[in-house]
Amino acid sequence: MTMRLDYLSIFPAYFDVLDISLLGKAAVNGLVEVHAHDLRDWTHDRHRTVDDTPCGGGAGMVMKPDPWGEAFDEIIGTEPDSSVHVIFPSPSGAPFTQSAAQELSSAVRIVFCCGRYEGIDHRVIDYARSMWTVHEVSLGDYVLNGGEVAALAITEAVVRLVPGFMGNPESLAEESFSAGQDGLLEYPLFTRPVSWRGLDVPEVLMSGHHGRIAKWRRDESVRLTCERRPDLTDSDFGVPH
């Protein structure tokens, strides 16, 4: 099943990058198809205006609803369809998580609505909610200038989980935040040479003793998670008091 990805933005060239790297390969293999659209193509004035002053006053500009609605009609259609996932990156959105990426990896269609200026007229989101499955999501607690970077990050997090995308799906199981890691951060990784600039690979990893190696890795994951992400430690993870 091919996943169709659409991107609506006033900077559609942001998404040219999706033609390279692994995503390019996935497109070639028919796993995903990518369509980037310039929102200004749905304007009708000579300046191709997509923004206006905020009702109620305030700084900055707000994206007008009309171009979005006409773009939706042409790109998605005018009939409700809950199988279409419409993502609005927003600083006021719910934190985007690995579990959200996992859920979206089985979607047949995802449409990213990339706002700029101060944001998009809220009626656009309300209309989309009446038609499709909408996700207002945030990458994190910092401010970007628009939704494009978030759309790219979410795309990578989702598409790499699409069955058939990763050459070795087993590698997904041991990553940070994966279910296989019990939500823990990934342990430190090493490869050859064994000694590098006076720094050595931990001996246990060279022991060939799989049980000891597994314990060392689990202990390191717990240590790192407790140190860096106490918010993820909603249980003791077997940490001795």
Ligand SMILES: N#Cc1c(-c2ccc3cc[nH]c3c2)n[nH]c1N
């Ligand atoms: N996702 C996300 C965001 C944003 C964001 C998203 C869309 C727009 C449209 C205008 N400004 C935006 C900022 N800022 N910080 C995040 N984590």
